[in-house]
Amino acid sequence: MSRLIMLFGMSMLCFLGNAQNNLILTGKITDEKGRPLTGASVILFPGNTGMLTDEKGTYSFASLVHGKYQITASFLGYQTITDSLWLNAYHVHDIQLEYVPINLDEVVVRDNYAESRKKSELLSVEVVNDEYLKQNLGGSLMQSLERLPGVSTIEIGSGQSKPVIRGLGFNRVVVVENGIKHEGQQWGADHGLEIDQYAADRMEVVKGPTSLVYGSDAIGGVIDIKQNHVPDKNSLVGEIDLTGKSNNQLLGSSVMVAGRKEWFYAKLQATVIDYGDYKVPADSVDIYSYKVLLYNHHLRNTAGQEQDLHLGFGILLPQFQSRFYLSSVNSKSGFFANAHGVEPRNVDTEAHDKSGRDILHPYQKVNHFKAINKISWQLGKAALSSDLGFQHNFRQERSEYVSHGYMPPELPESLGMNSDLEREFDKYVYSGALKMNYRHNETTVFDAGISSEIQDNNIGGYGFIIPAFKQFTAGAFLIAKYSFSERSRIQVGVRYDYGRINTRAYYDWFSSPVDDDANETEYLQRGEDLIRRFSNFSWSVGYNYTPNEWMLKVNLGKSFRMPIAKELASNGVNYHHFSYEAGNPDLSAEVSYQLDAGAEFHTKKMAIGATPFLNYFPNYIYLNPTSEHDRLYGNGNQVYYYLQSRVFRYGGEIHAHYQLLKSLQVGVMGEYIYSEQLSGAKKGFTLPFSPPASAIINLKYLQDKLGFVSNFYLSLDYRLTAAQNRIVPPEEITDGYQIVNLGSGGGVEVGKQKLEVSVQVQNLLNTKYFNHTSYYRLINLPEAGRNIILNVSVPFTGKL
Amino acid sequence: MKTLRIISVFATVFFLLNACNDETQTDLQKPEIILDIADAFPQNCDTLYFGETFTFKALFTDNFELGADNAFSINIHNNFDHHSHSTEVTECVLEAVKDAANPFSFIESYSIPEGTRDYETAITIDLTEGDSNGVFDDGDYHFFISLTDKEGWSVQKGLSIKILHR
Numbered sequence: 013m014s015r016l017i018m019l020f021g022m023s024m025l026c027f028l029g030n031a032q033n034n035l036i037l038t039g040k041i042t043d044e045k046g047r048p049l050t051g052a053s054v055i056l057f058p059g060n061t062g063m064l065t066d067e068k069g070t071y072s073f074a075s076l077v078h079g080k081y082q083i084t085a086s087f088l089g090y091q092t093i094t095d096s097l098w099l100n101a102y103h104v105h106d107i108q109l110e111y112v113p114i115n116l117d118e119v120v121v122r123d124n125y126a127e128s129r130k131k132s133e134l135l136s137v138e139v140v141n142d143e144y145l146k147q148n149l150g151g152s153l154m155q156s157l158e159r160l161p162g163v164s165t166i167e168i169g170s171g172q173s174k175p176v177i178r179g180l181g182f183n184r185v186v187v188v189e190n191g192i193k194h195e196g197q198q199w200g201a202d203h204g205l206e207i208d209q210y211a212a213d214r215m216e217v218v219k220g221p222t223s224l225v226y227g228s229d230a231i232g233g234v235i236d237i238k239q240n241h242v243p244d245k246n247s248l249v250g251e252i253d254l255t256g257k258s259n260n261q262l263l264g265s266s267v268m269v270a271g272r273k274e275w276f277y278a279k280l281q282a283t284v285i286d287y288g289d290y291k292v293p294a295d296s297v298d299i300y301s302y303k304v305l306l307y308n309h310h311l312r313n314t315a316g317q318e319q320d321l322h323l324g325f326g327i328l329l330p331q332f333q334s335r336f337y338l339s340s341v342n343s344k345s346g347f348f349a350n351a352h353g354v355e356p357r358n359v360d361t362e363a364h365d366k367s368g369r370d371i372l373h374p375y376q377k378v379n380h381f382k383a384i385n386k387i388s389w390q391l392g393k394a395a396l397s398s399d400l401g402f403q404h405n406f407r408q409e410r411s412e413y414v415s416h417g418y419m420p421p422e423l424p425e426s427l428g429m430n431s432d433l434e435r436e437f438d439k440y441v442y443s444g445a446l447k448m449n450y451r452h453n454e455t456t457v458f459d460a461g462i463s464s465e466i467q468d469n470n471i472g473g474y475g476f477i478i479p480a481f482k483q484f485t486a487g488a489f490l491i492a493k494y495s496f497s498e499r500s501r502i503q504v505g506v507r508y509d510y511g512r513i514n515t516r517a518y519y520d521w522f523s524s525p526v527d528d529d530a531n532e533t534e535y536l537q538r539g540e541d542l543i544r545r546f547s548n549f550s551w552s553v554g555y556n557y558t559p560n561e562w563m564l565k566v567n568l569g570k571s572f573r574m575p576i577a578k579e580l581a582s583n584g585v586n587y588h589h590f591s592y593e594a595g596n597p598d599l600s601a602e603v604s605y606q607l608d609a610g611a612e613f614h615t616k617k618m619a620i621g622a623t624p625f626l627n628y629f630p631n632y633i634y635l636n637p638t639s640e641h642d643r644l645y646g647n648g649n650q651v652y653y654y655l656q657s658r659v660f661r662y663g664g665e666i667h668a669h670y671q672l673l674k675s676l677q678v679g680v681m682g683e684y685i686y687s688e689q690l691s692g693a694k695k696g697f698t699l700p701f702s703p704p705a706s707a708i709i710n711l712k713y714l715q716d717k718l719g720f721v722s723n724f725y726l727s728l729d730y731r732l733t734a735a736q737n738r739i740v741p742p743e744e745i746t747d748g749y750q751i752v753n754l755g756s757g758g759g760v761e762v763g764k765q766k767l768e769v770s771v772q773v774q775n776l777l778n779t780k781y782f783n784h785t786s787y788y789r790l791i792n793l794p795e796a797g798r799n800i801i802l803n804v805s806v807p808f809t810g811k812l
Numbered sequence: 813m814k815t816l817r818i819i820s821v822f823a824t825v826f827f828l829l830n831a832c833n834d835e836t837q838t839d840l841q842k843p844e845i846i847l848d849i850a851d852a853f854p855q856n857c858d859t860l861y862f863g864e865t866f867t868f869k870a871l872f873t874d875n876f877e878l879g880a881d882n883a884f885s886i887n888i889h890n891n892f893d894h895h896s897h898s899t900e901v902t903e904c905v906l907e908a909v910k911d912a913a914n915p916f917s918f919i920e921s922y923s924i925p926e927g928t929r930d931y932e933t934a935i936t937i938d939l940t941e942g943d944s945n946g947v948f949d950d951g952d953y954h955f956f957i958s959l960t961d962k963e964g965w966s967v968q969k970g971l972s973i974k975i976l977h978r
Contacts, residue, residue, distance in 0.1 A: 300899070300968050301899035301967075301968060301969065302970065355896065355956065357896065358894055358895050359895075417919070418917075421890075421914075421915050422911075422912070636964065637960075637964035637965075637966065638879075639878075639879020639880060639883045639960035639961065639962055639964055640879070640881060640882040640960070641884065641885035641921040641960070642921075643882070643885070643919055644919075647887050647889070647919070647956060648885030648886065648887035648919050648921060649885075649958070650960060650964075650966045693964075694963070694964075696838045697838050739840060741963055741964040741965045741966070742964070742965070742966060745840070
């Protein structure tokens with residue numbers, strides 16, 4: 013409701029030109045008893061300037077012009093208040109915030125945030141909070157976000173998925189956690205994001221090229237995850253989350269405790285998840301032409317587990333904040349046993365089908381450790397911030413030794429190799445960034461920054477796909493924002509990047525015949541000592557105009573991506589779809605030009621908007637299946653080479669909602685993408701993993717109080733996905749499908765304890781369907797059947 | 813009214829972009845490996861013998877054009893652990909599971925003349941008795957054929973065969 017008031021308020025804003033300058037707006041933020049609230053957030057519209065109150069609870073905005081303003085004050089644990097005021101002289105405006113007993117229930121605050129982000133960002137942006145994640149909880153963080161228009165996932169199994177924004181995935185999307193770019197292993201689609209979705213407080217999805225701020229890789233967009241909830245002074249907050257899922261019998265729990273004493277806070281969170289094989293509505297699956305019978309609809313050996321630990325602490329002073337985050341995310345999950353290796357395999361069904369919870373070979377085990385420090389420092393008109401990060405990603409893929417190519421039939425013990433260690437990847441990442449926001453005057457703001465990252469990657473195991481490599485990148489950017497009026501703003505930015513990648517030579521540990529008579533054998537070289545350097549100049553220009561009920565924006569930008577090690581130097585069998593992948597050491601850095609537009613019209617009762625885009629790549633890098641077969645390594649597998657081609661893409665998202673009744677809202681969201689390769693071996697074809705057109709029709713019923721349930725919601729999603737007939741080898745045409753998802757929940761009080769409950773029924777009708785962007789689609793595996801998901805959150809608070 | 817007009821402009825642009833994508837002619841069909849022509853060999857469950865040669869005979873077809881360089885591959889490897897199963901309907905009787913000592917292994921790829929739509933193979937494969945490590949193990953083997961067309965569509969066939977010593 014208050015969101016609507018806010019929207020209405022904004023739409024009432026009017027602008028007065030020829031204004032008087034240098035006005036001051038000041039005031040005090042207090043609690044309901046009149047005690048000052050230190051560190052409360054105060055945001056002023058227009059201008060979208062924000063600040064935190066000092067130890068006396070006061071805030072002060074200087075150099076303001078004459079006009080009408082909206083001021084929003086928020087503080088964790090308190091109801092957010094938005095006031096309108098008319099400024100024509102020195103003005104004092106005090107705000108009293110009301111205490112809300114449940115500290116973590118602060119939807120209102122973040123909705124305001126989302127609204128202001130959407131207004132200020134030139135690209136299309138989606139902002140969700142932890143509550144949204146709980147109401148839409150999927151098998152992984154990305155699956156929980158899949159409902160958002162323009163967002164899809166490339167997934168393998170029930171717990172692993174990679175983000176895709178408007179059809180671009182893998183290294184074309186940057187995932188940022190607490191200001192640091194998340195660096196997992198790059199080479200495989202089977203590698204999910206090593207991120208604990210219970211620990212995410214707020215997420216932003218920016219759709220469109222954001223190389224300007226994030227450097228290489230952000231061609232498709234950015235997923236920015238923040239863990240920034242901090243309790244108020246001298247208090248203790250916590251939350252226990254319990255999750256259960258019917259389809260793969262998942263049990264999960266996460267416990268968070270956070271405390272703050274004046275300026276020091278600390279936060280601890282632990283998550284444990286354990287799940288069994290997931291079930292599909294089919295008795296057998298057809299892997300290429302190999303028919304595999306399924307026992308009890310179980311996708312054999314897709315069980316998994318996860319254990320995560322997070323520690324955060326820091327100091328929060330009005331002018332200076334320093335936050336530390338340490339986390340360790342550990343997972344072990346099985347691969348569908350019949351479809352791993354150099355060919356589809358028969359497996360020991362007796363051992364596999366004995367239990368739906370055990371993880372046998374083949375499986376993957378990943379540990380991701382992160383240490384991050386984030387400092388922000390307010391210095392007069394400038395706000396400085398620094399991000400420092402260290403990451404260690406250690407991943408093992410274990411599978412019984414299977415000789416292929418000219419490997420000996422049994423692994424020789426003399427080599428001292430682990431007989432089930434198929435591949436091992438060990439990555440160390442050191443990153444740092446320094447940023448400055450400088451408010452020159454009321455109309456002009458500058459953002460500048462430098463950043464750098466060093467990577468050291470090592471490999472192990474009996475199977476080879478990419479060599480060890482080292483990588484160095486550095487960049488600097490400058491962005492200027494100028495407001496013609498509070499409804500009309502322009503933004504111009506430039507960035508320069510430099511990158512260097514150095515792959516290490518690799519020789520087979522077994523010898524292969526090199527002449528026709530098989531008399532002469534050699535240890536073949538699969539990886540070469542390669543050094544490549546890249547540099548790029550990127551830019552963007554954007555304009556946004558927000559009169560009354562309208563929000564219009566347009567942005568044009570150039571962004572880029574350095575080729576990654578697998579694209580330059582892979583040379584081995586991909587055990588997930590029986591292909592041989594060969595890198596191309598001559599690839600150039602991928603460049604993309606994109607035109608983005610956005611239009612939204614909103615009133616108190618409805619909103620309708622569209623965000624179309626046009627995109628051109630002169631040299632898109634992609635994996636091209638050729639008509640060749642490999643003779644020396646795999647099983648005579650088809651060879652795929654990395655090539656570059658000109659690519660044209662367009663598409664966009666639409667969204668609309670209408671308030672039918674006071675408590676009933678109907679909405680529709682849709683997305684469409686068209687891609688075409690304009691040159692090269694696959695001229696005329698689309699790009700791999702192109703998401704089909706899809707729409708969600710949603711009905712949502714909301715009631716502040718329904719019986720004993722507070723904030724009750726009941727939501728019905730009818731998802732319509734079109735067939736994907738535009739495919740490229742080795743894909744299959746995927747039929748369209750319709751599924752129904754139900755969600756409901758609210759707050760329940762048990763004695764004095766409040767509980768937040770959410771229930772979802774995904775794929776209510778147990779429909780058998782294929783997801784075109786699932787990695788398992790290539791081997792004909794259907795998606796999960798009906799899945800009931802229950803999540804209960806138990807928040808608690810205390811004094812310190 | 814102005815609102816409606818702006819919305820309709822956006823909608824029109826969106827749908828026009830949609831409508832004017834005339835499908836370019838792209839080949840979306842996989843090639844085929846046909847094993848039911850006369851004299852096709854080997855067939856699922858056939859037995860071959862070490863020390864002899866045989867001719868691999870099958871018909872390959874594609875709607876446009878078959879692949880050229882290394883466009884098909886033949887791979888023969890042991891199935892002593894019963895890891896492989898065939899792509900064919902008939903089930904073959906397998907020998908008991910055993911460890912490999914000196915299994916026979918064959919991986920070779922072959923080219924097809926450019927511009928071919930239908931191609932009948934006549935590949936002579938020599939099953940030698942053994943190598944420097946001694947005679948090859950007899951028993952269950954897997955005969956794997958992979959074929960591609962020019963666009964990179966691929967198709968596979970896996971046959972269960974036995975290779976024995978006479």
